[in-house]
Amino acid sequence: xxxxxxxxxxxxxxxxxxxxxxxxxxxxxxxxxxxxxxxxxxxxxxxxxxxxxxxxxxxxxxxxxxxxxxxxxxxxxxxxxxxxxxxxxxxxxxxxxxxxxxxxxxxxxxxxxxxxxxxxxxxxxxxxxxxxxxxxxxxxxxxxxxxxxxxxxxxxxxxxxxxxxxxxxxxxxxxxxxxxxxxxxxxxxxxxxxxxxxxxxxxxxxxxxxxxxxxxxxxxxxxxxxxxxxxxxxxxxxxxxxxxxxxxxxxxxxxxxxxxxxxxxxxxxxxxxxxxxxxxxxxxxxxxxxxxxxxx
DNA sequence: CGCCAGGCTTCTA
DNA sequence: TAGAAGCATGGC
Numbered sequence: 001x002x003x004x005x006x007x008x009x010x011x012x013x014x015x016x017x018x019x020x021x022x023x024x025x026x027x028x029x030x031x032x033x034x035x036x037x038x039x040x041x042x043x044x045x046x047x048x049x050x051x052x053x054x055x056x057x058x059x060x061x062x063x064x065x066x067x068x069x070x071x072x073x074x075x076x077x078x079x080x081x082x083x084x085x086x087x088x089x090x091x092x093x094x095x096x097x098x099x100x101x102x103x104x105x106x107x108x109x110x111x112x113x114x115x116x117x118x119x120x121x122x123x124x125x126x127x128x129x130x131x132x133x134x135x136x137x138x139x140x141x142x143x144x145x146x147x148x149x150x151x152x153x154x155x156x157x158x159x160x161x162x163x164x165x166x167x168x169x170x171x172x173x174x175x176x177x178x179x180x181x182x183x184x185x186x187x188x189x190x191x192x193x194x195x196x197x198x199x200x201x202x203x204x205x206x207x208x209x210x211x212x213x214x215x216x217x218x219x220x221x222x223x224x225x226x227x228x229x230x231x232x233x234x235x236x237x238x239x240x241x242x243x244x245x246x247x248x249x250x251x252x253x254x255x256x257x258x259x260x261x262x263x264x265x266x267x268x269x270x271x272x273x274x275x276x277x278x279x280x281x282x283x284x285x286x287x288x289x290x291x292x293x294x295x296x
Numbered sequence: 297c298g299c300c301a302g303g304c305t306t307c308t309a
Numbered sequence: 310t311a312g313a314a315g316c317a318t319g320g321c
Contacts, residue, residue, distance in 0.1 A: 030302060143302080150301040153319065195317025200304085237304045258302040289302080 002105045004097035011086075013093045015079040015100070019107040022128020023055055029129055029290050030151060031247050033142050033158045034175055043084075043172065046099045047092060050169045052082040053100075085169050101130045113284055116274040122284075122291035129290060131283050132247060136215045137208060138175045139248035140230075143240045144200050160192055178208045200235025207233055218244075223251050246282040255281040264292030 005017040027035045027042045035044035041054035056078040081096055097103060110127070114120040141161070146154045162173035165180045182205065189198035207213040213233060218226050223245065230241040239258060245251035255261075255273065265272075268288065277284035 146301090147303040148301060148316080149303090149318085150320080153301080157318095190317085193318060196304090196315090197317080235304060239303060243302075256302070259300095260302065293302090 001103050004094060004102045006093045006097060008088045008090075008093060011083045011088060013081045013083070013088050013096060015081070015097060015102055016076065018077075018079065018102045019105070020110075020128050021055060021077070021079060021100075021130060022126070023053065025126045025128045025290070026130045026132065029126070029286060030293075031243075031286065032132055032134060033146075033151070033155045034138070034162070045169075045172075045174050046081070047095045048174065049086050049092065049096075050084045050172055050174075051096070052084055054080045054082075056080065099133050101133055104130075106130065109280060109283065113276050113280075113287070116276040118268050119274055119276060119284060119287070122268075122287040125291045125294070126287065129286050131252070131286055133250060134248045135175070136218070136244070136248045137178055139244050140204060140208075140213075140233075140236075141175075141181075141201065143243040143247075144204055144233075144235055145194065145197055146243070147197065147235070147237075147240060157192075157194060164192070178205055181205045182209055197235060200233070203234040204236070219249050223253055226251060227254070242282075246285075252280045252282045255285050258289075260292045260296075261285060261289055263296060264288050267296060268292075 005015065007014045007016075023042055027044075032044070035042045037043075038052060039054075041052060043050070043052050045051065079100070079102075081100075083092070086092075110123055114123055142154065142158050145157050149157075158175070159173075161181070162175050165176035165184065166173040167176075167180075168174075184202070184205065186198045186202045189201050194201060204213070213230070218229060221229055226245055226249065227238065227241045230236050230244055231238070236244075239256050242254045242256035245254040246256060265288075273281050273284065
């Protein structure tokens with residue numbers, strides 16, 4: 001963990017001193033489905049607030065900065081989060097920084113990973129990836145939708161839920177809360193073309209609402225117990241549980257195994273996950289996943 | 297038409 | 310208890 005450095009100016013939070021970061025690599029690597037390209041960056045909800053996120057493209061004109069390719073930055077780069085409908089507070093600045101994973105020392109982490117030659121290659125392919133720390137409920141629902149599905153359609157179905165049940169902020173819909181999804185029936189999901197996932201979604205929402213699945217409890221459990229706990233939900237197996245734990249619960253040893261990772265592991269790491277990734281297998285997984293999808 | 301998409305449940309031997 | 314079939318939908 002490292003300190004989050006930020007400065008608040010009007011409705012913007014300016015983050016500095018966080019190591020490499022690349023917005024497209026981070027927001028389009030398949031971990032988040034609710035962020036869209038907007039102007040020079042990305043727009044989406046963080047901590048229920050509509051945010052416009054940009055990386056300073058002039059960073060390379062500052063001292064001690066590398067050339068930027070859409071925002072792989074050196075020391076003096078600035079990551080700006082503009083709050084489009086609220087005013088920033090210190091509390092929000094810290095929470096948004098945590099969402100963006102600015103409190104994780106990626107420089108140190110990648111240096112450790114890169115001692116493994118193959119892992120170094122995967123990192124070099126997309127060095128600006130970060131594992132975000134997303135909303136628990138939203139991650140649970142979106143990854144139930146993700147099963148046996150493709151990314152454009154996952155996005156489309158998630159957006160459909162927002163448009164029908166979420167709160168409209170400006171011209172954008174937030175992802176619905178459990179309460180906002182309380183009255184959706186299995187038939188409603190089928191009518192919205194969720195297919196066989198309909199009963200899984202109904203079960204997940206019901207279990208969150210009645211407390212059988214409790215966010216605080218999940219986050220207090222060790223990885224193995226947390227995975228079992230989440231798998232009480234119909235339609236949540238090891239892969240979806242691992243995604244929820246990695247992308248919303250900071251269980252960085254959680255290693256979601258999908259078709260791409262299985263292919264990549266067989267080819268790149270026949271002996272298994274390298275020891276250099278120990279404790280942070282899930283973060284290493286993101287570099288491997290991205291590398292595999294684009295090169296294998 | 298068949299195959300596949302960041303899988304899971306259920307059936308079968 | 311491993312392995313295969315079935316599941317909804319849409320893009321190619």
